[in-house]
Amino acid sequence: MSSLKAMDCNVRAETFASLYDRVCKRKGSEAMVLELLAQPASAEEILEISDDRFLAEFTKKVFQSGFVWRVVRLKWPNFEEAFFAFDIDKVLLMPDEMLEQKASDPAIIRNYNKVKTIRENALMIDEIRRKHGSFAKFVSNWPKDDLVGLWDFLKKNGARLGGNTGPYTLRTLGIDTFLLSRDVEAYFVEHGLISGSARSKRSLSTIQSTFFEWQKESGLSLQELSQLVSFSCGDNYVGMVQ
Numbered sequence: 001m002s003s004l005k006a007m008d009c010n011v012r013a014e015t016f017a018s019l020y021d022r023v024c025k026r027k028g029s030e031a032m033v034l035e036l037l038a039q040p041a042s043a044e045e046i047l048e049i050s051d052d053r054f055l056a057e058f059t060k061k062v063f064q065s066g067f068v069w070r071v072v073r074l075k076w077p078n079f080e081e082a083f084f085a086f087d088i089d090k091v092l093l094m095p096d097e098m099l100e101q102k103a104s105d106p107a108i109i110r111n112y113n114k115v116k117t118i119r120e121n122a123l124m125i126d127e128i129r130r131k132h133g134s135f136a137k138f139v140s141n142w143p144k145d146d147l148v149g150l151w152d153f154l155k156k157n158g159a160r161l162g163g164n165t166g167p168y169t170l171r172t173l174g175i176d177t178f179l180l181s182r183d184v185e186a187y188f189v190e191h192g193l194i195s196g197s198a199r200s201k202r203s204l205s206t207i208q209s210t211f212f213e214w215q216k217e218s219g220l221s222l223q224e225l226s227q228l229v230s231f232s233c234g235d236n237y238v239g240m241v242q
Contacts, residue, residue: 013191013193013210013213013214014191015217016214016217016218016225017217019214019228019229019232020033020218020228022232023228023231023232026231026232027231033228033231036227036231037224037227037228038223038224038227039221039223039224040171040174040175040176040177040221040222040223041173041174041175043140045174046136046139046140046173046174046175047134047136047137047140048136049135049136049173049174050134050136051088051125051129051134051135051136052085052086052087052088053086053173054125054135054136054169054173055086055088055091055118055121055122055125056079056080056085056086057169057172057173058117058121058158058161058165058166058169059079059083059086059117059118059121060072060076060079060169060172061161061165061166061168061169061172062114062117062121062159062160062161062165063079063109063111063114065160065163065165067109071109072109075107075108075109078105078107078108079108082102082105082107082108083102083118086118086122088122088125088126088129091118091119091122092119092122092123092126094119099112099115099116099118099119100112102115103115114160116159117158117159117160120158120159121158121159121161124157124158124159139170139175145212147177147178147208147222148204148205148207148208150166150170151166151167154166154169163199164179164180164181167179167180171223176221176222176223177222177223177226178207178208178211178222178223178225178226178229179226180198180199180207181226181230182234183229183230183231183233183234184207184226184229184230185198186233186234187229187230187232187233187234188203188206188207188210190233193206193207193210194206194207211225211226
């Protein structure tokens with residue numbers, strides 16, 4: 001049966017219990033699974049994230065996209081120095097000439113188009129903090145039942161924050177979110193829950209609602225559930241006892 005036909009037959013996602021049981025078998029034990037799962041930050045911890053750290057992480061993920069992550073990590077102290085520790089007010093004062101100069105500096109990564117996103121994303125953060133007090137407060141108050149709406153906001157209002165860049169930034173900062181990793185996308189396709197692009201409005205709605213259903217069943221965070229889905233399929237045998 002094709003995935004499209006399966007969708008027409010209203011195929012439902014498996015229960016959390018079934019998913020969790022398979023993960024435990026693949027990893028060797030429930031203890032191993034619990035050891036692998038990571039927790040998101042608390043609500044209090046998220047509110048303490050400063051605006052400069054949001055800009056720093058957006059920038060890091062933009063530069064890591066399509067590039068060697070290790071190189072970005074090695075050069076990161078130079079980024080922090082070159083862009084005033086990502087102080088929003090200071091970045092906003094940087095003229096085009098200064099950005100061009102920074103983009104030619106071998107101490108960072110010489111990509112002018114990506115360097116320009118630093119000031120553009122600083123502008124987005126500045127607009128938000130003026131309305132909401134801080135970017136952290138804005139994210140914290142975003143409707144919990146519309147996570148993909150937050151992804152879409154970052155894509156439309158930020159610079160190069162579409163795809164997985166925005167969501168990965170949120171996850172890195174400890175904000176609870178599932179991710180559309182290769183394994184997670186494969187799961188939803190293989191189970192006939194989505195057809196075509198995982199980024200279509202229909203697919204995103206299905207994926208989000210499925211994660212919310214699992215959350216109701218399990219009481220786990222979206223981050224934990226996302227990890228469990230990735231552990232449950234494909235070649236993802238990380239941590240499995242041989």
